[in-house]
Amino acid sequence: MRKTLSYLLVLSGAAVMLVPFLAALGNSLKSFAQYIQVPPVWVPDPVQWSNYAEVWERAPFGIYLANSLVIAVLAVIGNVVTSATVGHALARMRLPGKQALLTMALGTMMLPTVITIVPNFLLFRSLGWLDTLLPLIVPYWLATPIGIFLMRQTFLAIPRDFEEAAGLDGANPWQVFWRVHLPLAKPALATLAVFTFTTSWKAVLEPVIYLTSPENYTLPVGVLSLKGQWVGNDQLVTAAAMMSLLPMLVVFVLAQRYFVRGTMSAGLKG
């Protein structure tokens, strides 16, 4: 009885989650006439697959995609590498002021980002980075509090013996980190990687502030700019939006367990 109720709840919830996506997918395959038709048609007739090709023809969609990919991949590499080294220093190395650093990392997780919008803009402006991809990449190369925390917890859980056995062969700390600890931390690294990819991929605020030329647009900003240009062709903008989700969906399907793990271990979203 309780199980039946639970199934009912979870199933109807899942329908509420997915039906709007299907409706939007349907919208992206309509002609404009059908897109605005009242009462609405749910299944496009005919199915206009050409909408998707038309987005590629009429907009620099490939450039948006490339920019988003470059930013996301470099952000992932940067955040994984630097959060791992910092997390390692906090977990396993003799670092003066270690406790204070950890406290600060935890504290800045709660630091409202609103305070950083204007000063970071001015900082990147003085560096001459406006309208480049750098402001969207470089901050990830300075480690993120959440990544540090996740990696620290992971490295703390690795038994000392491994380290000592390797350290005694005359290896330096980098080699211990690289050859001994990092391979043991793979699940955490994957978790941090998908978390960073997602955060970077769906960002709107930062690209809106930093990017001004269309050739630098990421997918969200690019699609948003099409909305203004293609009035009367909303089915095409919908197609563009659907396509911008696709790479994210692929990553999600392939790495689902790391998403769940990331949510649980971190308790923060991007």
Add this chain to the structure above:
Amino acid sequence: MTVLTRKARPVAAGPPATARTRRARERAWALAFASPYLLHLVALTAWPVLASLFFSMTDYDLMSPPTFVGFGNFSRLLGDEVFWRTLGNTAYFAVLFVPTQTALALLLAMALNQRLRGMALFRAAYFVPVVSSWVVVAYVADSVFNPQTGIANQVLALVGLPAENWLQDPALVIPTLAAVAVWKGVGYMMVLFLAGLQAIPEERYEAAKIDGASAWNRFRYITLPGISGTTFLVLVLTSIETLQSFEQVYVMTDGGPHGASELTVLYLYRQGFQFFQMGYASAVAWVLFVLVLVLTLVQFRLQRRWVHYA
């Protein structure tokens, strides 16, 4: 084993390191490992906090150097009706969004926690909106809340209710935005709650059942205290985030209709990046910053009253 190998340690090239130089070298390595975050603290934490405090006391249009105006921006904010309205809008949005999302997420997590078959699949379904950008969500939401062609009005028509204008109705825009935000975020929170629920020992429920406790009492006296730690974390983080909500309104309504969904960070964005009043924008940021901090501190204070750590 360690003792033996330690004796067998090969002597490094060069003069034998004394304990002190070895420790210095270890520190140098540790510092090198931690250096990205040290730079982060300077450039991305200390600088923004101090700089925005400084700029909040200046007039700065990016063209000419900033001029000091003391608390001028703040007193201007006090009399800025639009700013107050954005704070009201933000609070209204948060009051609708945070409790609804929390309650729904808990309900779904409890249902999923019945060891339902296909749980991973359901979890995935609830997670798709979480990983979608607001731009995608805007178009998905349009398929529901478009006044002419959306699903919502079709459903209302089915049960004989009049059509609504949703995002184009000043009275409905914030509730509609909150509903979309719940739809987008509930899966994330549900996963958090699921983890919290799974950490509650099964024996507690069994003991309560033997004692004849009702389902409600088991929920009230076992489940709720058992997940209070998770709930606290979730509440703190979502309130911090909700008060700074920007992307959703920027993409979906641009603050409209007639400013009915103008949230504070959208107002900050306009002041800074459309009107180039960096000083005024910084003052808005500081007021919001202080409000968020106060709210967080209050939540931490209240936590003693209701959060039980097992």
